[in-house]
Amino acid sequence: xxxxxxxxxxxxxxxxxxxxxxxxxxxxxxxxxxxxxxxxxxxxxxxxxxxxxxxxxxxxxxxxxxxxxxxxxxxxxxxxxxxxxxxxxxxxxxxxxxxxxxxxxxxxxxxxxxxxxxxxxxxxxxxxxxxxxxxxxxxxxxx
Numbered sequence: 499x500x501x502x503x504x505x506x507x508x509x510x511x512x513x514x515x516x517x518x519x520x521x522x523x524x525x526x527x528x529x530x531x532x533x534x535x536x537x538x539x540x541x542x543x544x545x546x547x548x549x550x551x552x553x554x555x556x557x558x559x560x561x562x563x564x565x566x567x568x569x570x571x572x573x574x575x576x577x578x579x580x581x582x583x584x585x586x587x588x589x590x591x592x593x594x595x596x597x598x599x600x601x602x603x604x605x606x607x608x609x610x611x612x613x614x615x616x617x618x619x620x621x622x623x624x625x626x627x628x629x630x631x632x633x634x635x636x637x638x639x640x641x
Contacts, residue, residue, distance in 0.1 A: 512546040 519539050 512542065516542055
């Protein structure tokens with residue numbers, strides 16, 4: 499935007515100069531003066547073209563710099579997001595493995611208890627006093 503305004507100002511200034519030079523050239527009718535003004539007009543056109551090319555090159559460099567910065571920014575953000583996702587994924591995997599180990603040890607403990615439960619019940623039944631056993635048997639018969 500800044501460059502386009504300055505290009506417009508330069509263009510207006512040189513356009514005005516060209517109009518003045520053209521007016522002077524058309525008023526003078528001698529060949530020598532016409533040749534002089536023709537050279538002046540050619541030089542003015544070359545100057546205008548040089549200034550325009552310089553401004554265009556500066557604008558092009560600014561746009562390329564801006565584009566390259568944006569591309570780097572997007573690439574950096576993408577890499578950063580991938581790193582976050584990778585870290586979070588590995589964190590979830592670690593939590594799942596820890597939970598699986600905990601579940602495995604709990605299942606192992608339950609299986610051990612289940613295996614020895616009938617024997618423990620038998621031992622507990624045998625250790626009861628005979629009065630309690632008789633009361634349990636009578637209760638079963640009554641119901």
